[in-house]
Amino acid sequence: MPDASPIKWHRAHTTWFFEQFVLAPHVPSYRVYDPHFAFLFNSYYVGAGPRHTRANRGLVTRPDAAEVTRYRAHVETGILSLLADAPPAAISDIAPLVELGLHHEQQHQELMLTDILHAFSENPTAPVYDSNWVWPQCAARRNDWCELPEGIHTVGHQGGGFCFDNETPAHRALVGPVRLARNLVTNGEWLAFMRDKGYERPELWLSDGWAAVMSQGWSAPGNWREIDGKWFVFALNGLSPLNEELPVSHVSYYEADAFARWSGKHLPSEFEWEVAARAGELEDAFGIVWQWTRSAYAPYPAYRPLAGALGEYNGKFMVNQMVLRGSSVATPLGHARASYRNFFYPTARWQFTGLRLADF
Numbered sequence: 001m002p003d004a005s006p007i008k009w010h011r012a013h014t015t016w017f018f019e020q021f022v023l024a025p026h027v028p029s030y031r032v033y034d035p036h037f038a039f040l041f042n043s044y045y046v047g048a049g050p051r052h053t054r055a056n057r058g059l060v061t062r063p064d065a066a067e068v069t070r071y072r073a074h075v076e077t078g079i080l081s082l083l084a085d086a087p088p089a090a091i092s093d094i095a096p097l098v099e100l101g102l103h104h105e106q107q108h109q110e111l112m113l114t115d116i117l118h119a120f121s122e123n124p125t126a127p128v129y130d131s132n133w134v135w136p137q138c139a140a141r142r143n144d145w146c147e148l149p150e151g152i153h154t155v156g157h158q159g160g161g162f163c164f165d166n167e168t169p170a171h172r173a174l175v176g177p178v179r180l181a182r183n184l185v186t187n188g189e190w191l192a193f194m195r196d197k198g199y200e201r202p203e204l205w206l207s208d209g210w211a212a213v214m215s216q217g218w219s220a221p222g223n224w225r226e227i228d229g230k231w232f233v234f235a236l237n238g239l240s241p242l243n244e245e246l247p248v249s250h251v252s253y254y255e256a257d258a259f260a261r262w263s264g265k266h267l268p269s270e271f272e273w274e275v276a277a278r279a280g281e282l283e284d285a286f287g288i289v290w291q292w293t294r295s296a297y298a299p300y301p302a303y304r305p306l307a308g309a310l311g312e313y314n315g316k317f318m319v320n321q322m323v324l325r326g327s328s329v330a331t332p333l334g335h336a337r338a339s340y341r342n343f344f345y346p347t348a349r350w351q352f353t354g355l356r357l358a359d360f
Contacts, residue, residue, distance in 0.1 A: 001122075002055040003350060004115040009041065009057045012068045014105040015075045016041040020048055021310060022097045023078045026090065033074045034063075047309030099162055100310070106332040113236065113330040118350045121223050121234050128238035135235075135246055136329055138184075139283035145179040145359065146281035148272060155271045156300055157339040166314040167339045171301050173271045180268050180276045181357045182283045184291070185259065188244030190251075191231070193259050194220060204261045209254030212347050222250030222349040247354050249289045253322045253346035256292040256355040268358035270295035270341065273325045277338045282356070286336045289354030290324040297321040297343040321345050328352035 005013075016037060023030045032038070040060055042051035052060065063071070079098065086094060120127050156170035157163035199219045202210050212218065220226070223234040224242070231242040251259075260266045268276075270293040277285045285291075298318050305315035321343045327336035330352055344351065 001118055001350065003348065004118050005054075005057045005111070006060075007112055007116065008063075008065050008068050009060070010108045010112050010115070011065075012037065012041040012063070012071060013043055014101070014108050015068070015072045017104055018079055018098075018101050019075050020045075022094065022101060023075065023082065026086070026094055027078065027082055030078060033071050037063075037071065045309045045312050047312060100313075103162060103164070103335070104313075106335045109332050110328070110330045110335075114351050117223075117234075117236055120236075126234055126239040129236045131237055133236040135243075136287055138245075138247060138288060141186075141245075142182050142283065144182055146182055146276050146279075147179045148176040148275060150174070150176040153271070153275045155274050155339070157337075161337075163337070163339060164314055164341075165306055166299070166303070166318070166341050169300060169302050175269075175271050175275050177360070178268070178272050179359050180272060180282065181265075181359075182281065184247035184284050184288060184354055184356050186244060187233075187242055187246050187248050190221065190248040190259065191242075191244065193262050196262065198258060198262050201262075204258040206254060206257060208346070209252075209258060212252070212254055216347075218252075218255070221248055221255065224250075247284065247289050249352050249354050250349050251292075251353060251355065252349040253292050253344070255349070256353075257294070259355065260357055263357055265357040265359045267292055267294040267355060269293055270323045270325055272358060274338050277325070285325075285338075286327045287331065288329060289326070289352045290328050290342055291326045292353060292355050293323045293325055295323040297323050297341070317343065324353060 019032060020038065020042075024032070038049055038051075040052050040063075042048055043054070044051070082094065083091070083098070116129055120129055151174075152172050153175050154170055155173045155175075157167040158170050198204060199213060205213065220231070225232045225234060225239065232239050233242050256267060273282075273285075273291065273293055276282050299315065303315070305311035306313065322345075324342040324344065325338075325340065327340070328351065344353070
């Protein structure tokens with residue numbers, strides 16, 4: 001699957017990030033571990049040089065995993081020496097790059113789990129990655145709505161602490177009147193959509209979404225399997241009977257939008273979601289599933305990307321994708337915040353992606 005990468009690649013790529021953007025520019029005596037690695041483990045940074053085709057990453061049999069471990073040790077030694085030896089004036093330039101690299105690595109920690117899950121899901125024997133893995137405890141169902149009256153709110157990253165550049169600058173936005181479901185949509189609610197032939201009714205679907213249903217053969221969320229007339233879900237702990245009380249996961253934007261239409265509702269905008277989350281009005285806003293919004297991924301007013309190749313981190317992807325808010329069960333602890341803007345193409349559903357509804 002072109003969006004997924006081998007675990008070895010994730011480990012090497014996050015290492016290359018520190019080598020490329022921290023060590024090489026700030027340590028004149030540094031020598032790269034292997035001159036071939038930049039080509040193999042660059043992802044999409046055109047300004048950093050040519051790179052291996054993404055869809056062919058799984059064909060890179062060398063270096064092996066042990067060599068990647070040695071590569072990581074080499075770069076980590078260089079980073080620790082740099083931080084120990086650099087004068088205070090230089091640290092002010094280096095520290096933000098190291099911090100960005102650490103958050104970048106957290107993103108890849110999540111991708112490693114979702115990529116493993118996808119790879120295992122393609123195996124007909126339903127292998128188990130972690131027999132102890134379970135969904136976290138979800139909030140009790142309240143089946144009610146939080147009301148957001150019309151008002152102008154500041155959205156985007158505010159105050160101190162780390163953020164990615166696409167969360168800036170903070171700005172004012174008109175929100176409401178609208179109401180958001182306090183709870184996430186559940187597997188049981190999705191089953192009702194399926195029993196009402198939701199995947200067979202083109203009037204519920206955007207045109208591109210219906211084309212995806214037809215071309216991909218969608219009839220249920222990703223990782224759902226029907227066995228002898230009963231539904232099961234494949235997760236990191238293997239195959240289990242469908243729990244109707246759990247939030248639905250592994251649905252695309254197109255599916256989320258179709259479900260909202262079927263419900264007579266719609267998806268919240270990213271700013272509606274952010275205002276409600278900041279106010280503590282949403283149950284399971286973080287740590288369960290990323291939640292699709294109806295907002296296109298676009299730059300905020302007066303947005304400016306970082307200088308140089310790092311400006312490619314987010315800015316050049318701000319078209320043809322949709323924003324998700326919150327975080328998922330696979331997101332590292334401490335990596336979530338109300339202003340975080342995740343983004344994927346509307347067909348994507350290999351991530352832990354779900355939804356909550358909104359209504360006017």
